[in-house]
Amino acid sequence: MLEQRGRCDASCDFMLESDTSPIGLVTRRYPGIVILKPYNTCPQICVYCQRNWEIEQAMEPGALAPEAEIEGAINWIREHPAVSEVLVTGGDPLAMSTKKIGQILRRVAAIPHVDLIRIGSRTPVTMSMRISEDLVALLAGLREPGRREILLVTHVEHPCEVTPEMVAAVDRLRRAGIAVYNQLVYTFFVSRRFEAAALRRLLRRCGIDPYYTFIPKGKDETSAYRVPIARLLQEQKEEARLLPGTRRTDEAVLNVPGLGKNYLRARQHRDILSILPDGSRVYEFHPWEKNVVAQRTYVSVDVPVLDYLQRLALIGEDPADYASIWYYS
Secondary structure, eight states: HHHHSSSSSSGGGOOGGGGGOSSSTTEEEETTEEEEEOOOOSSSTTTTTTTGOOOOOOOOTTTOOOOHHHHHHHHHHTTTTTTEEEEESSSOGGGGGGGHHHHHHHHHHHHOOOOOOEEOOOOHHOOOGSSSSHHHHHHHTBBBBTBBBBEEEEEEOOOOOOOHHHHHHHHHHHHHOOEEEEEEEEEGGGOOOTTTHHHHHHHHHEEEEEEEEEEEEOOOOGGGGOOHHHHHHHHIEEEEEEEEEEEOOEEEEETTTTEEEEEEEEEGGEHHHOOOOTTTTTEEEETTTTTTOOOOOOEEEEOOHHHHHHHHHHHTTTGGGGGGGGOOO
């Protein structure tokens, strides 16, 4: 298992998780929040996933980390009282058996200073039947209102992914007091006018709260999926603003390697350094803690706006409908 986890050198680690990993299976980019990754595969390997380079196949055998490594990670969390929130993700942790995920979650919940446990899982979409009554009862049993909360964050990308089975799975969670949030990865293929707005409207009817809208990571293999930052800003300003407040609660973000989320609507978090001959904007992103502790910035090349508009034309969209995108670039 350890050999599998280490089969790729650090150059594949685009988000620089190794730089912010104080111990195996743990990532810490913020003082009060850590990521715990006990299981390293999923029912579906999403192309936009920042950790897909670690996974060879869906539901890969041997994906569960060794018990000693899991225990070491949980002990590390126990020894750091500044950590109040744990995001259990992976891989998809709900692809584990109910017994195994229960063992891990109970140990995390037993840490006195942890008062919020998030579970990152796409199983409501990819494997809705996994949200069984037994699993829901397990999660509900870890809640202590006023003391500790459990919630689930998923990825629903398009209204076509919302099936009756998914709606029923979410309803089981909600009836047990478990909130469900959505992180939309804003790829080219879901970026046409009002597609994201339609998704948000549907999600709220299903009991899912819009949480974040992400620009895909800037990895070479995701170039076909990326959109300019300007398009997401345009969507948030012109399309999401047409929705009632509870349907547009998500925040537009770019996940910066080694630094975490950069809030795109806050323009002071980035500067334009230059514009390349192909029209690409070169941005310098500033870390959230730059005025607290010394921290390096991150320079990234964005998708050319004109290239994006030309791609839209190829799939039948009228670029004139997106003309205001230049205002946001």
